[in-house]
Amino acid sequence: EAGVTQFPSHSVIEKGQTVTLRCDPISGHDNLYWYRRVMGKEIKFLLHFVKESKQDESGMPNNRFLAERTGGTYSTLKVQPAELEDSGVYFCASSQGLAENEQFFGPGTRLTVL
Amino acid sequence: AQSVTQLGSHVSVSEGALVLLRCNYSSSVPPYLFWYVQYPNQGLQLLLKYTSAATLVKGINGFEAEFKKSETSFHLTKPSAHMSDAAEYFCAVHTGFQKLVFGTGTRLLVSP
Numbered sequence: 001e002a003g004v005t006q007f008p009s010h011s012v013i014e015k016g017q018t019v020t021l022r023c024d025p026i027s028g029h030d031n032l033y034w035y036r037r038v039m040g041k042e043i044k045f046l047l048h049f050v051k052e053s054k055q056d057e058s059g060m061p062n063n064r065f066l067a068e069r070t071g072g073t074y075s076t077l078k079v080q081p082a083e084l085e086d087s088g089v090y091f092c093a094s095s096q097g098l099a100e101n102e103q104f105f106g107p108g109t110r111l112t113v114l
Numbered sequence: 115a116q117s118v119t120q121l122g123s124h125v126s127v128s129e130g131a132l133v134l135l136r137c138n139y140s141s142s143v144p145p146y147l148f149w150y151v152q153y154p155n156q157g158l159q160l161l162l163k164y165t166s167a168a169t170l171v172k173g174i175n176g177f178e179a180e181f182k183k184s185e186t187s188f189h190l191t192k193p194s195a196h197m198s199d200a201a202e203y204f205c206a207v208h209t210g211f212q213k214l215v216f217g218t219g220t221r222l223l224v225s226p
Contacts, residue, residue: 004157033212035214042217042219043158055212059213091158105157
């Protein structure tokens, strides 16, 4: 069974540009999460989808970030326009069912904004 | 609000020595607690989790953790370190709202 996949693995862009990160969760997982780790700091929650609906987006930093989950399958996270402080590693995770169930993480996308 | 504190951003041990990674949590309701490990260029992998059953939880690769409510701790241990244990370890908590709250991580270094 394929795990959570993320694309691209690395992205280097200039301030003011747009970047779109993609996450493909494990097939059949209704829950999809985005997290971010800024260098040297903790991994922080961004948002949570249940199927195609946003369940909790309390961690989204500002309105430059837009997340979508088309048809309850894959998800995209767009940053527009990117700022220097957006640099970090963006993780996607998915899970099924109950709250205590394991969240399976992807390898992350390392975003560098110059 | 929940929070997690991991003492020590880096821990160094010799191969064969005891591994102890510390995690303290703060939560106003009974928590779910997790330890994740990240090997280089990989995603986070679940080591073990506490979900209010047994307080001593056994995980993969010989790791275990004990939930101590009185100390609000969930420290991770392994009796004998192996070179392959070198990685970054994250403690995390959530209280049923599904979003995980992570500590800052501890990088374990294992020397021969």
